[in-house]
Amino acid sequence: MSSDLLIENQHGERMRLSMGPQHPATHGVLRLLIDSDGEVVSRAVPDQGYLHRAIEKIGECVEWAQFVPYTDRIDYVCAMNANLAYCVAVEALLNSDPATAVRVPRRAECLRVIVAELNRISSHLIAVGAMAMDLGAYTPFLHGLAQREAVNDIFEKLCGQRLTYNYVTIGGVAFDLYPGAEQEIASFLDRFEEEFRRFNQLITNNRIFRERCAGVAPVSAEEAIAWGLVGPNLRASGVDWDIRRDEPYGIYGELGVRVPVGRGYAGARGRVGDCYDRYVVRLLEIEESVRLIREALRLLPPKADKPSDPLGGHQADVGKQLRKPPRGEVRVRTEAPRGEMGYVIVSDGGKQPYRVRCRTGSFSAVGIFEHLMRGIFLADIVTIIGSFDIVVPEIDR
Amino acid sequence: MKAAEDSIVTTAVDEFLAWGKEHSLFYLLFATACCGIELMQTGGPRYDVDRLGMIPRATPRQSDLMIVAGTITHKMASRVRTLWEQMTEPRWVVSMGSCANSGGPFSKWSYSVLNGVDKYIPVDVYIPGCPPRPEALIDGVMALRERVRRYRTLGIRDRDPYVVAGHEAPFGSHPGKEREATR
Numbered sequence: 001m002s003s004d005l006l007i008e009n010q011h012g013e014r015m016r017l018s019m020g021p022q023h024p025a026t027h028g029v030l031r032l033l034i035d036s037d038g039e040v041v042s043r044a045v046p047d048q049g050y051l052h053r054a055i056e057k058i059g060e061c062v063e064w065a066q067f068v069p070y071t072d073r074i075d076y077v078c079a080m081n082a083n084l085a086y087c088v089a090v091e092a093l094l095n096s097d098p099a100t101a102v103r104v105p106r107r108a109e110c111l112r113v114i115v116a117e118l119n120r121i122s123s124h125l126i127a128v129g130a131m132a133m134d135l136g137a138y139t140p141f142l143h144g145l146a147q148r149e150a151v152n153d154i155f156e157k158l159c160g161q162r163l164t165y166n167y168v169t170i171g172g173v174a175f176d177l178y179p180g181a182e183q184e185i186a187s188f189l190d191r192f193e194e195e196f197r198r199f200n201q202l203i204t205n206n207r208i209f210r211e212r213c214a215g216v217a218p219v220s221a222e223e224a225i226a227w228g229l230v231g232p233n234l235r236a237s238g239v240d241w242d243i244r245r246d247e248p249y250g251i252y253g254e255l256g257v258r259v260p261v262g263r264g265y266a267g268a269r270g271r272v273g274d275c276y277d278r279y280v281v282r283l284l285e286i287e288e289s290v291r292l293i294r295e296a297l298r299l300l301p302p303k304a305d306k307p308s309d310p311l312g313g314h315q316a317d318v319g320k321q322l323r324k325p326p327r328g329e330v331r332v333r334t335e336a337p338r339g340e341m342g343y344v345i346v347s348d349g350g351k352q353p354y355r356v357r358c359r360t361g362s363f364s365a366v367g368i369f370e371h372l373m374r375g376i377f378l379a380d381i382v383t384i385i386g387s388f389d390i391v392v393p394e395i396d397r
Numbered sequence: 398m399k400a401a402e403d404s405i406v407t408t409a410v411d412e413f414l415a416w417g418k419e420h421s422l423f424y425l426l427f428a429t430a431c432c433g434i435e436l437m438q439t440g441g442p443r444y445d446v447d448r449l450g451m452i453p454r455a456t457p458r459q460s461d462l463m464i465v466a467g468t469i470t471h472k473m474a475s476r477v478r479t480l481w482e483q484m485t486e487p488r489w490v491v492s493m494g495s496c497a498n499s500g501g502p503f504s505k506w507s508y509s510v511l512n513g514v515d516k517y518i519p520v521d522v523y524i525p526g527c528p529p530r531p532e533a534l535i536d537g538v539m540a541l542r543e544r545v546r547r548y549r550t551l552g553i554r555d556r557d558p559y560v561v562a563g564h565e566a567p568f569g570s571h572p573g574k575e576r577e578a579t580r
């Protein structure tokens with residue numbers, strides 16, 4: 001790895017740094033090999049694989065439904081969305097043959113939106129909080145964590161776990177709402193909006209923070225598309241693209257998702273697609289998620305007695321179909337907080353998947369690092385990593 | 398420690414050092430996977446381990462305690478060993494979560510996951526769970542603090558010295574095996 005990095009030492013000032021795999025600002029076990037000339041980085045190459053857990057290979061060893069808990073571990077910061085992506089993909093496979101078609105109950109679809117958007121909020125809170133922390137502001141991170149705890153409480157009552165939920169299942173969700181959940185979620189949202197305003201006062205409009213992010217590592221729209229950026233990182237560059245709106249799955253089509261894009265929010269020194277835009281787009285998405293949850297709560301049909309009821313149930317019967325799914329290959333993509341989470345699933349008609357392939361947002365984000373980290377200051381590396389919101393197991397899987 | 402009149406305290410040096418160590422366990426900010434998020438939340442506002450004198454440090458040279466939070470792969474294992482070697486004595490290791498204990502959900506099928514970090518470094522306390530709740534982590538830390546309290550810097554140690562194997566311990570060797578069974 002490092003031999004091709006050797007550069008001639010013309011100035012006698014060159015320095016090679018290994019940042020990571022244990023480094024608080026690399027959000028896990030990413031390693032960057034940095035060649036720097038004093039404070040200026042001449043090259044930085046990411047080195048991954050420290051958390052390769054062979055999850056895709058495990059997909060070939062377990063049954064269809066048994067793989068859902070492993071999707072939690074692909075992206076643990078937004079495990080609900082990761083569950084959802086896989087389950088939507090398997091449902092698409094089952095629906096490719098009318099004999100095994102499955103219809104997810106409408107109540108389950110609403111619940112999926114609620115938990116996915118709640119998880120998006122808590123994931124983006126970690127993202128923006130950690131970014132602020134990397135830039136030296138510890139307090140906003142704690143405010144973010146406090147709100148995340150509130151979301152965790154709701155999830156814990158819902159499914160008994162704080163982090164790896166295994167809640168969304170193939171054909172629905174694992175449990176219906178607990179008594180009083182609607183009110184609790186609604187009152188959380190009200191409280192959250194208040195807290196969110198305080199969070200913005202604390203850090204978003206903070207002059208130091210803004211100056212550190214403005215104009216750093218701008219990615220133009222063409223570049224973003226060429227490097228395959230997805231999700232908030234793509235939208236921050238001004239590309240108006242969101243799977244929830246443009247290729248809707250579940251009931252997202254009815255909700256009318258509004259998509260925020262980057263506009264150079266940092267003011268005079270800001271450029272479209274700089275670190276500050278990536279940060280602000282996440283905040284705007286949080287606001288949108290709050291609206292979507294309220295909308296989904298409004299659409300939630302009343303609970304039926306039978307779990308497989310097509311309207312008010314929460315789990316369609318899929319046991320028989322999963323023992324003998326149709327052969328074939330499906331590709332499905334969904335919008336997770338870190339961008340498109342896509343699955344390619346190949347089935348040979350057996351009880352286990354033949355191949356599970358997962359494509360995630362952090363993977364493409366880390367690809368552009370080497371391109372962006374040329375001729376910047378050493379301190380900006382932390383800003384860039386934070387602004388792309390990478391989660392390492394998504395890269396390595 | 399005995400308190401005499403007028404705020405005079407008599408104590409043995411060893412006891413005093415152990416008391417100090419117990420109440421200032423600085424931990425290494427070292428998280429590899431999902432358990433790391435719970436470690437972060439344990440340091441967050443609700444669980445607030447700062448009140449136990451536990452402050453995260455970014456470098457191993459300033460920390461007494463390594464909380465191995467998350468999956469350790471074969472590629473990462475030698476780095477973990479290096480980090481552990483960089484910590485100053487006496488050093489303590491808490492293995493947090495099933496992955497660090499035994500490979501957890503990946504132990505059976507994965508070809509790249511180390512089945513238990515104790516194959517590379519000696520572990521003092523194991524905390525089960527996937528991920529363990531913050532309460533469980535704090536409970537594990539309390540168990541560790543008891544161990545730290547019994548530790549004697551100058552006198553006879555109540556625990557075996559570390560077995561220091563080669564830097565790149567080959568897979569399957571157990572540098573930690575000769576240690577006493579941990580609580």
Ligand code: SF4
Pocket residue numbers: 073164430431432433466467468493494495496497501502526527528529
């Ligand atoms: S024990 Fe579970 S939660 Fe912890 S790192 Fe392993 S898979 Fe993730």
